[in-house]
Amino acid sequence: MLRLAEQLTHGLLYVLLAATLILGIVNVSARGWDLFGLVQIPGFAAEDRPLRRSINGWHELAANALLCVAAIHAVAALYHQLLRGDGLLKRMWFATRKAPE
Numbered sequence: 001m002l003r004l005a006e007q008l009t010h011g012l013l014y015v016l017l018a019a020t021l022i023l024g025i026v027n028v029s030a031r032g033w034d035l036f037g038l039v040q041i042p043g044f045a046a047e048d049r050p051l052r053r054s055i056n057g058w059h060e061l062a063a064n065a066l067l068c069v070a071a072i073h074a075v076a077a078l079y080h081q082l083l084r085g086d087g088l089l090k091r092m093w094f095a096t097r098k099a100p101e
Contacts, residue, residue: 020063
């Protein structure tokens with residue numbers, strides 16, 4: 001059961017991360033983009049405020065869901081380390097990995 005929850009959580013983290021990134025790019029593309037006056041890209045929906053608000057709302061929803069799932073993921077890691085005592089964080093830490101012999 002824990003293995004299934006682990007796989008679902010990791011999958012959901014990756015899906016939400018990709019969705020947040022893609023929706024953020026679409027959000028910026030809809031509004032238009034100006035990089036310090038050097039590069040200017042006009043928005044494809046600069047005058048369509050309801051569409052921009054909708055895209056922004058979906059981006060916010062994906063970002064908030066990502067934060068919630070990441071917090072649950074962090075709590076689960078602490079549960080493994082502190083309550084179960086199975087050394088999960090120690091196995092994940094870079095400095096404690098043993099070199100292959």
